[in-house]
Amino acid sequence: MNRWFNVFARFDWLLMFAAVSLTSLGLLIIYGINISRGEGFFQFYKQLLAAALGLALVAGLAWLDYRQIRSVALPLYLVCLGLLLLALVVGTSSHGGGRWFTVGALSFQPVEPAKVALALFLAAYLGRHAHKRLGWTAFLGSALATGAYVIPTMLQPDLGSATVLMAMWGAAVLFCGLPRHAWWIGALSVVVLLSVLWTVGLKPYQRDRITSFINPSIDPYGASYNVAQARIAVGSGWLFGKGVGEGSQARLRFLPEASTDFMFAVVGEELGFVGVALVLGLFGLLLSRLLRVGQQAGNAYAGILTICLSAIVAYHLLVSAGMNLGVLPVTGIPLPFLSAAATSVLSMFCIVGLGESVCVHSGNNG
Numbered sequence: 001m002n003r004w005f006n007v008f009a010r011f012d013w014l015l016m017f018a019a020v021s022l023t024s025l026g027l028l029i030i031y032g033i034n035i036s037r038g039e040g041f042f043q044f045y046k047q048l049l050a051a052a053l054g055l056a057l058v059a060g061l062a063w064l065d066y067r068q069i070r071s072v073a074l075p076l077y078l079v080c081l082g083l084l085l086l087a088l089v090v091g092t093s094s095h096g097g098g099r100w101f102t103v104g105a106l107s108f109q110p111v112e113p114a115k116v117a118l119a120l121f122l123a124a125y126l127g128r129h130a131h132k133r134l135g136w137t138a139f140l141g142s143a144l145a146t147g148a149y150v151i152p153t154m155l156q157p158d159l160g161s162a163t164v165l166m167a168m169w170g171a172a173v174l175f176c177g178l179p180r181h182a183w184w185i186g187a188l189s190v191v192v193l194l195s196v197l198w199t200v201g202l203k204p205y206q207r208d209r210i211t212s213f214i215n216p217s218i219d220p221y222g223a224s225y226n227v228a229q230a231r232i233a234v235g236s237g238w239l240f241g242k243g244v245g246e247g248s249q250a251r252l253r254f255l256p257e258a259s260t261d262f263m264f265a266v267v268g269e270e271l272g273f274v275g276v277a278l279v280l281g282l283f284g285l286l287l288s289r290l291l292r293v294g295q296q297a298g299n300a301y302a303g304i305l306t307i308c309l310s311a312i313v314a315y316h317l318l319v320s321a322g323m324n325l326g327v328l329p330v331t332g333i334p335l336p337f338l339s340a341a342a343t344s345v346l347s348m349f350c351i352v353g354l355g356e357s358v359c360v361h362s363g364n365n366g
Contacts, residue, residue, distance in 0.1 A: 003063070004063070006360075007059075007062050007063055007360050010359060010360040011062065011356055011359065011360065012289050012292075012293055012355070012356060012359040014285060014289050015285075015286060015289035015290060015293070015352060015355055015356065015359070016058070016352065016356070017285075018282045018283070018285040018286035018289065019058075019286060019337060019348070019349065019352045020055075021282050022279065022282050022283070022286070022336070022337035022338055023051050023054070023337045023338070023345065025267075025278075025279065025282075025338060026047070026263070026335075026337055026338030026339065026340075027044065027047055027048060027051065028244055029244060029259075029263065029266055029267065029270065029271075029338065030043060030044050030047055030259050030340050031044050031244075031245075032244035032245030032246075032247075032270065033245070033250050033251075033258055033259050033266065034259075035245055036245040036246070036247075036250070036251040037250075037251060037253070043259060043340050046106075046340075046342050047340050047342060047345065049342070050342035050343075050345040050346055051345060051349075053346060053349075054345055054346050054348070054349025054350075054352075055349065057346065057349050057350055057353050058349050058352050058353040058356060059353075060353065061350065061353030061354055061356065061357050062353055062356035062357050062359075062360050064357055065357065065361045066301075066302065066305070066354060066357040066358050066361055067301070067361065069120065069354070069357070070120070070123070070124050070127075070301060073117075073120040073121045073123070073124040073125075074121065074124070076117045076120060076121070077117050077118065077120070077121040077145070079117070080110065080113055080114040080117040080118075080149075081114075081148060081149065081152075083101075083110035083113075083114065084110055084111065084114055084149060084152040084153060085152050086110075087099035087100070087101065087110050087111075087152070087156065088152055088155055088156065091110075091156070092107075093156070099111075099156040099158070107342075107343075108343055109341075109343040109344075111153050111156070111158055111161045112161075112343040112344050112346070112347040113343075113346075113347055113350070114149055114153075114165075115161070115164060115165065115168065115312050115347060116309070116312075116347055116350050116351060116354070118145070118146065118149055118165060118168065118169075118308075119168060119305060119308035119309050119312065120305065120354075121145060122142055122145070122146070122168070122169065122172045122304065122308055123172075123301050123302075123304040123305035123308060124301065125138070125141065125142055125145065126138060126142055126172055126173070126176050126300075126304050127299075127300040127301035127304055129176065133176075133177040133178070133179065133180075134173060134176045134177055134178060134179050135179060136179050138176075139173060139178070139179050139182060142169060142172070142173060143169065146165055146166065146168075146169040149165050150162045150165050150166060153165065158332075159331055160319065160331030160332050160333040161333070163315075163319070163331065164312060164315050164316065164319075164333070167311055167315045168308050168311045168312055168315070170311075171307055171308065171310075171311035172304055172307060172308050172311075175303070175304060175307045176304065226255065226256070226257070226261075226262065226330065227323065227324075227326050227330060228326075229249055229254045229255050229262075229265075230249075230255060230262050230264075230265035230323075230324045230325075230326070231265075231324075231325065231326050232249060232254075233247060233249035233250070233254075233255060233262075233265040233266065233268060233269035234264075234265050234268035234269065234276075234324060234325060235268075236248075236249070236269055237268045237269040237270065237271065237272040237273065237275070237276075238272050238273065239272050239273050239274060240271070240272040240273075240274055240275075241268070241269060241270045241271040241272030241274070241275055242269060242270055242272075243270060244270050244271075245270070246270060247266055247269035247270040248269075249265065249266070249269055250266045250269065250270075259339065259340040260334055260339050260340050260341055261320075261323075261330070261332050261333075261334070261339070262324055263320070263334070263335040263338050263339040263340075264276075264279075264320055264321050264324040264325075264335050264338075265324045267279055267335075267338070268324075279338070283313070283314075283317050283336075286313065286352075287310050287313060287314055289355070290306050290309060290310050290313070290351075290352075290355045291306055291307070291310055293306060293355055293356075293358045293359040293362070294306025294307065294310075294355075294358060296362065297358050297362040298362070299362075302358045302362065305354065305358065306355060306358060309351045309354060309355065312351060313336050313348065313351060316333055316334065316335070316336045317335065317336060319331055319333045320333050320334065320335040320336075320339075321335075336348050
């Protein structure tokens with residue numbers, strides 16, 4: 001009992017407040033979508049269960065010392081790599097992107113825990129070299145480890161999650177310090193990679209999303225349709241929005257993936273500018289507290305870990321909001337904590353739990 005008291009006494013409650021508030025807001029909006037469409041409440045209850053399991057996960061991870069978790073970083077990495085490869089064989093595809101393990105009405109997307117597993121591995125691997133500028137061995141080793149996740153994720157195909165993995169690696173190596181001339185070599189590699197990706201790596205519907213983003217008038221009733229409806233939804237919310245469940249774009253199914261890919265647009269329509277500002281403010285609080293606990297921990301492993309975890313959340317937010325506003329191509333990335341995606345919610349609470357573990361076991365609660 002005393003152990004649990006000490007754990008909760010050292011909690012970063014602002015970090016927890018931000019995560020719970022975002023999740024609660026997402027549950028409210030999902031409930032409104034379900035009731036306005038007359039779809040039943042399975043999606044809502046599934047999200048509620050994921051949130052409850054997520055809270056238990058936070059408590060469990062906070063109880064564990066994050067430095068002990070470091071010792072299992074490699075086994076976790078290998079297990080998640082095996083799941084990504086297995087998904088290519090037995091996984092089911094959802095809406096043309098990503099692979100899931102499906103049992104009845106429940107589904108599990110292996111790439112979500114893989115993001116957290118890669119963050120733990122990169123922190124453990126790069127933490128040994130963080131006292132000085134990264135050498136080429138560490139730089140290329142971390143790149144190969146990330147590539148081993150990116151390739152099967154691309155083959156699923158899940159371009160959005162693949163870019164999350166690459167963005168997380170980029171944040172980690174920038175934090176540690178790039179080797180000499182890495183900027184030039186990296187830029188050239190990106191150009192070559194994008195050329196190969198466009199030629200042989202993208203599915204036709206993925207190319208359509210990119211071309212319609214560059215020129216929306218090419219296919220206004222096809223690839224550009226969802227983005228156009230999302231922008232209408234965001235713009236129609238004005239200052240205070242139309243109210244939960246009253247958004248016409250979601251209620252009348254102009255946004256077919258309203259509770260998942262286009263959750264940000266529903267927030268804009270139903271809660272208006274004030275609601276969007278609230279959501280962005282809560283994300284800002286969550287990210288600032290997550291980075292703060294890593295900084296105060298005073299060791300390279302915790303610093304790199306919180307950088308990687310923050311990069312996952314920030315990149316999800318940036319891309320999800322960007323594609324809803326029409327400034328980025330549609331990639332199917334959920335809005336963290338809010339979108340109806342149970343596996344994503346669990347992964348996000350895992351990120352919070354690891355942040356709380358760093359806070360609790362480093363003695364930082366300021």
